[in-house]
Amino acid sequence: EAQVTQNPRYLITVTGKKLTVTCSQNMNHEYMSWYRQDPGLGLRQIYYSMNVEVTDKGDVPEGYKVSRKEKRNFPLILESPSPNQTSLYFCASSLQGTGRNGYTFGSGTRLTVV
Amino acid sequence: GEDVEQSLFLSVREGDSSVINCTYTDSSSTYLYWYKQEPGAGLQLLTYIFSNMDMKQDQRLTVLLNKKDKHLSLRIADTQTGDSAIYFCAESSTNAGKSTFGDGTTLTVKP
Numbered sequence: 001e002a003q004v005t006q007n008p009r010y011l012i013t014v015t016g017k018k019l020t021v022t023c024s025q026n027m028n029h030e031y032m033s034w035y036r037q038d039p040g041l042g043l044r045q046i047y048y049s050m051n052v053e054v055t056d057k058g059d060v061p062e063g064y065k066v067s068r069k070e071k072r073n074f075p076l077i078l079e080s081p082s083p084n085q086t087s088l089y090f091c092a093s094s095l096q097g098t099g100r101n102g103y104t105f106g107s108g109t110r111l112t113v114v
Numbered sequence: 115g116e117d118v119e120q121s122l123f124l125s126v127r128e129g130d131s132s133v134i135n136c137t138y139t140d141s142s143s144t145y146l147y148w149y150k151q152e153p154g155a156g157l158q159l160l161t162y163i164f165s166n167m168d169m170k171q172d173q174r175l176t177v178l179l180n181k182k183d184k185h186l187s188l189r190i191a192d193t194q195t196g197d198s199a200i201y202f203c204a205e206s207s208t209n210a211g212k213s214t215f216g217d218g219t220t221l222t223v224k225p
Contacts, residue, residue, distance in 0.1 A: 004156075031212070040122075042217030043157075043202065050211065090156055094213075098206035100164070102147045103213060105156035 002027045006091050006106035013081055013113055021076045021109050023091030029104070031097035032074040033058070034066065036087040037108075043090070049074055050097060081113045118216035120203050125222045132190040134219045136203030139184065143205040146179060148188045151200040151218070160188075160201075190221075198223045 004025045013019055025032065033048035035058075045058030049068040063085055065077040074093075078085060088110050092103040120136040138146070144165050149157040163170045163177045163186070170177045176189040186205075190197055200220050206213040 033212070035215075040217075043215045045212075048212060092157075097211040098144060098208060098213065100145060100162050102145075102149070102159040102162055102204070103157070105158070107156050108154075 002104065004091055004093050004104050004106040006089075006109050009107065009109060011109060011111050013111070015082055015113055016080050019078050019081060019111075021078075021089060021091075021111070023074045023076065023106060024072050025074075025091075025093040025104070026072065027093065027095075027104065028071065029093035029095050030071070031094040032068065033092045033094075033103070034064070034074070034076045035090045035092065036060065037090060038087050046076070046089075048097075081111075083113050085111065086113050087111060118203055118205055118214050120201075120216040120219050122217065123220050123222070125224065126193050128193060128195055128223055128225050130193055132188075132193045132197070132221055132223075134188045134190075134201050134203075134221065136186040136188075136216055137184055138186065138203070138205045138214075140205055140207055140214070141184070142207040143184075144208050145206050146177075146186050147204040147206070147213070148175075148177065148186075149202040149204060149215075151202065153199075157202060193221075193223050195223045195225060197221060 034046040047066040091106040117139045148160045174191045200218040203216040
């Protein structure tokens with residue numbers, strides 16, 4: 001089944017403890033992206049990647065890192081999480097970033113930083 | 115940069131039609147999309163329209179595009195309680211190579 005898989009689905013962590021949220025897609029998509037969703041703020045893009053070894057900042061990149069060493073994986077790294085990073089995170093992928101198929105989204109990761 | 119705006123809430127009665135509106139600013143938008151997000155889930159692509167089209171119909175869904183006014187709408191006929199969700203408008207352009215999303219419209223369908 002064509003899908004984007006995020007792990008974990010839920011995570012509670014403490015301030016300052018490094019964490020990684022994994023994202024993997026099995027559709028050979030070139031484009032991948034991370035979003036956070038907060039009430040009243042819609043979807044905000046954190047980072048995106050047009051292809052392997054190519055990453056770029058989105059609208060809210062502060063406090064996050066990403067890497068794209070392989071086409072299928074695009075992990076989101078929080079080196080020192082803070083409470084304002086408590087949010088619902090989505091990974092998405094697309095064949096080329098634009099086109100009639102739009103984006104395929106993962107099921108989301110709900111992160112709480114205490 | 116590009117901007118996509120939509121109203122935040124819409125409430126309708128079961129069986130009525132729902133119309134969700136969206137405006138965008140990028141005149142080079144190539145594709146425009148509607149996504150649906152059900153509670154606890156990710157966004158799912160509902161439908162798209164290419165920028166040289168005025169209308170697209172897919173069963174109960176009708177998408178209208180006014181390119182001159184940069185206005186997009188999604189009409190859901192015979193709205194059901196299962197249609198209750200957040201609907202996101204999005205646009206993409208070949209120039210940008212990525213999509214820009216609106217903030218989402220929460221549709222509530224009352225029995």
